[in-house]
Amino acid sequence: xxxxxxxxxxxxxxxxxxxxxxxxxxxxxxxxxxxxxxxxxxxxxxxxxxxxxxxxxxxxxxxxxxxxxxxxxxxxxxxxxxxxxxxxxxxxxxxxxxxxxxxxxxxxxxxxxxxxxxxxxxxxxxxxxxxxxxxxxxxxxxxxxxxxxxxxxxxxxxxxxxxxxxxxxxxxxxxxxxxxxxxxxxxxxxxxxxxxxxxxxxxxxxxxxxxxxxxxxxxxxxxxxxxxxxxxxxxxxxxxxxxxxxxxxxxxxxxxxxxxxxxxxxxxxxxxxxxxxxxxxxxxxxxxxxxxxxxxxxxxxxxxxxxxxxxxxxxxxxxxxxxxxxxx
Amino acid sequence: xxxxxxxxxxxxxxxxxxxxxxxxxxxxxxxxxxxxxxxxxxxxxxxxxxxxxxxxxxxxxxxxxxxxxxxxxxxxxxxxxxxxxxxxxxxxxxxxxxxxxxxxxxxxxxxxxxxxxxxxxxxxxxxxxxxxxxxxxxxxxxxxxxxxxxxxxxxxxxxxxxxxxxxxxxxxxxxxxxxxxxxxxxxxxxxxxxxxxxxxxxxxxxxxxxxxxxxxxxxxxxxxxxxxxxxxxxxxxxxxxxxxxxxxxxxxxxxxxxxxxxxxxxxxxx
Numbered sequence: 001x002x003x004x005x006x007x008x009x010x011x012x013x014x015x016x017x018x019x020x021x022x023x024x025x026x027x028x029x030x031x032x033x034x035x036x037x038x039x040x041x042x043x044x045x046x047x048x049x050x051x052x053x054x055x056x057x058x059x060x061x062x063x064x065x066x067x068x069x070x071x072x073x074x075x076x077x078x079x080x081x082x083x084x085x086x087x088x089x090x091x092x093x094x095x096x097x098x099x100x101x102x103x104x105x106x107x108x109x110x111x112x113x114x115x116x117x118x119x120x121x122x123x124x125x126x127x128x129x130x131x132x133x134x135x136x137x138x139x140x141x142x143x144x145x146x147x148x149x150x151x152x153x154x155x156x157x158x159x160x161x162x163x164x165x166x167x168x169x170x171x172x173x174x175x176x177x178x179x180x181x182x183x184x185x186x187x188x189x190x191x192x193x194x195x196x197x198x199x200x201x202x203x204x205x206x207x208x209x210x211x212x213x214x215x216x217x218x219x220x221x222x223x224x225x226x227x228x229x230x231x232x233x234x235x236x237x238x239x240x241x242x243x244x245x246x247x248x249x250x251x252x253x254x255x256x257x258x259x260x261x262x263x264x265x266x267x268x269x270x271x272x273x274x275x276x277x278x279x280x281x282x283x284x285x286x287x288x289x290x291x292x293x294x295x296x297x298x299x300x301x302x303x304x305x306x307x308x309x310x311x312x313x314x315x316x317x318x319x320x321x322x323x324x325x326x327x328x
Numbered sequence: 329x330x331x332x333x334x335x336x337x338x339x340x341x342x343x344x345x346x347x348x349x350x351x352x353x354x355x356x357x358x359x360x361x362x363x364x365x366x367x368x369x370x371x372x373x374x375x376x377x378x379x380x381x382x383x384x385x386x387x388x389x390x391x392x393x394x395x396x397x398x399x400x401x402x403x404x405x406x407x408x409x410x411x412x413x414x415x416x417x418x419x420x421x422x423x424x425x426x427x428x429x430x431x432x433x434x435x436x437x438x439x440x441x442x443x444x445x446x447x448x449x450x451x452x453x454x455x456x457x458x459x460x461x462x463x464x465x466x467x468x469x470x471x472x473x474x475x476x477x478x479x480x481x482x483x484x485x486x487x488x489x490x491x492x493x494x495x496x497x498x499x500x501x502x503x504x505x506x507x508x509x510x511x512x513x514x515x516x517x518x519x520x521x522x523x524x525x526x527x528x529x530x531x532x533x534x535x536x537x538x539x540x541x542x543x544x545x546x547x548x549x550x551x552x553x554x555x556x557x558x559x560x561x562x563x564x565x566x567x568x569x570x571x572x573x574x575x576x577x578x579x580x581x582x583x584x585x586x587x588x589x590x591x592x593x594x595x596x597x598x
Contacts, residue, residue: 026558034331034422034556046558054575059598061553061561063378063405068553075560075577210598218377247374270378270553271369273331273422 003287004294005280007041007261009239010162010187012124014041014096014262017295018252018279021243021264022047022100022126022166023072027086028093034273039280041262042096045086047128048116049101050108052078057210062199067218067245068267069197071211074102079115090121097121098164102128106154117159125161127151127186130168130193142168142193145180152184162187164241169228170196175235182236190241190264191232192225217267219245226258233259233300233313240313247275249282256283259300259311329425329556332357336417337395339410343473346444347411348385349398351419357394360387362452363428363547363586366396366421367555370410379422380406381552383448383524383585385477399447399476425555426585429545431456435520439484440505440533441467442525443474448547448586449524450477457483464508464519468501468529501525502532509540516541523547523589531594538590546589548580550598557582565596 005016022044025031037043055075062069077085090097099122103109109127116122129142129151142148142165152165165181167174169192178189194215199208225244233240242260246252247268255263265276272278283295292298300311334351342348360366367379385399402411413419429452431437437456439449446467456463463484469475472495475488487504488496497504505521508514523533524547537544553561563577564584570591578584 023559024554030554030556030558033329046560054577055560055563057596058563058565058577059551060563061551061559063376063551066375066377068378070553070559070561072560075563219374247377267377267553268374270559271374 001293003284003292004296005284005287007239007295007299009124009164009241009262011160012096012162016041016280016283017256017260017262018276018283019044019096019098019241019262019264020269020276021266022128024266024269027089028097029089031273035269036277038094039277040095042098042123043093044098044100044126044264045090046076047074047100047102048076048079048082048112049074050079050103050111052076052081059208059210062208062214064197064199064216064218065220067216067220069199069209069214069216070194071209071214073211079112083115083119087119087121096123098124098126100126100128100166103151106150109151109155110158113155113158117161122161124164124187125159126164126166126190127155128166128193130166142166142177143171145176148177149180149184152181152186156185164188164190166193167191167232168193169224169244174228175231178232178236182238186238188239188241188261189232189236190243192221192228192244195221195224217245219247219251219268221245222247222251226254229255229260230258230309233311234309236313238313246279249275249279252279253283253286253298256295256298257300257302259302259313261299261313329423330356330358331420331422333418333420334396336413336415336419338415339413341411342476345402346474346476347400347402349400349410349413351396351398351421353394353396355394357396358424360384360396360424361428362455363448364424364426365555365585366398366423367425367552368398368410368421369419370406371413372418373409376405376409378406378553379555380410381425381555381581381585383547384424384451385447386451386454399444399450401444422555426581427583427587429522429547429586431461431522432520432543435518435543436514437461437463438505438508438514438519438521439463439465440501440521440523440525441465442501442523442529443469444476445523445525445529445547446477447524449522450480452522453481453484466501466504466508468504468525471495500529502529502536505533505536509536509542516543520544521589527594527597530589534589534592534594544589545586546592548585548587548592548597550580552581555581565593566591567593
């Protein structure tokens with residue numbers, strides 16, 4: 001019997017729980033020849049902002065031990081450019097498309113959600129309230145539960161698409177922000193975005209990144225990310241989309257065991273474009289070996305002493321696998 | 329562009345710290361143009377994490393075998409890991425990538441190489457020779473030992489320079505370029521410059537070219553994460569006025585690595 005890999009994020013049915021994270025794969029076309037999109041659950045686009053952004057000055061990336069720091073600064077064509085140039089390409093992709101958006105204020109978030117929703121191309125919207133690289137406003141919305149609440153409350157009535165709030169780990173109590181998003185109508189939360197980090201060149205006595213600070217990703221952050229996911233899945237009932245340093249299929253399975261309904265592959269895709277597909281294949285093999293009929297049986301199946309915590313999130317019903325994700 | 333598995337035919341230290349890597353590539357790897365690069369996984373391990381971009385030093389077809397060559401120096405974690413890969417090791421790469429050199433018809437190409445920046449220009453010179461086009465090759469390095477590949481430069485006029493005076497002109501390759509131009513044989517309509525090397529040298533070559541109205545292409549170098557235009561991690565700063573309507577950073581990986589040297593803002597390029 002073939003295990004059922006289908007999962008649900010709100011009304012979005014994914015044929016399997018493996019997505020590619022925002023900022024990794026552009027708008028899909030860039031990696032067309034390298035990643036088999038028909039084998040994975042979907043992609044999350046590069047974040048779209050209300051107005052075009054040129055991004056940050058170089059250098060924008062530097063490799064660190066088992067990781068990478070980036071300070072891209074959300075270079076993107078803005079909402080109008082996205083609708084005109086990127087939407088026609090996204091329409092042709094053989095997988096679910098989650099569009100990531102970020103506004104500088106509540107009004108911009110609203111315009112973005114309406115614009116993206118109206119395009120008809122998105123199967124869900126990831127609300128990026130957590131980028132560390134765009135000045136004070138990004139982190140402001142996800143380091144403060146009240147601000148997150150304001151954004152979610154304002155955009156919720158504007159679309160029927162599933163809303164996934166993307167959270168930053170750069171907070172003291174991530175579960176509070178997650179719970180605030182849930183209370184204001186988020187269908188899911190995704191975490192973690194990058195950890196704020198810094199690299200110094202002791203020879204030139206200068207910071208390596210043009211913006212001094214950047215976001216750390218890659219296998220170095222996996223244990224930190226798992227801990228944040230673990231904290232959030234105990235605090236909310238909506239699905240959690242887990243990510244942070246997934247470098248092998250086993251990493252993806254660990255996030256699912258810890259309570260993630262779906263996972264996102266990020267930085268490691270740069271080294272291994274086949275990784276998302278390998279995650280799907282290995283997940284199926286893992287379920288088969290464990291004699292489990294569906295991935296739903298694996299979500300939050302981590303065996304933890306009762307006094308150490310209980311998973312609430314990620315209780316999803318299995319769905320029929322579909323050739324293309326759809327918001328129904 | 330494809331993701332292909334390659335095997336190491338040879339990975340030889342030519343001079344201390346400088347290696348020539350020969351990879352057997354499959355037919356799915358398209359014939360590259362000089363100036364194009366590959367994004368190479370330098371080790372089968374996950375450390376270092378990211379691939380490394382390398383310009384090709386050459387591409388050879390003999391019978392049914394295709395080989396790509398990379399000339400590299402051990403400068404950091406990636407190249408250090410690459411230097412340990414033995415013959416027979418399988419490594420994968422994405423390529424060929426980016427924009428290569430684009431010579432104009434009927435102009436004499438003047439190639440200006442600094443140090444290991446000679447790599448893509450050697451590939452280019454071989455191609456020019458195949459097409460029976462005359463060219464001038466100016467090559468400067470710290471010392472004679474760093475003058476890699478000079479015996480392979482045939483079909484053009486070659487001038488060498490070293491900082492230590494051990495071989496050729498005692499001084500910078502920039503002085504060779506000035507001398508070449510001031511000899512009066514070339515005009516901006518009859519010749520053009522192609523350069524690769526340390527960004528400081530490229531900056532000076534670009535300045536000389538801009539001041540005299542000479543067309544000049546430079547092959548840039550920098551860290552890259554995806555190398556296919558998705559991550560936007562390799563921005564090239566452009567000079568004011570070269571930005572079009574608004575500020576814009578071309579991605580070195582897809583709009584380069586070879587770019588018009590006179591529009592690059594060298595002060596802001598790391």
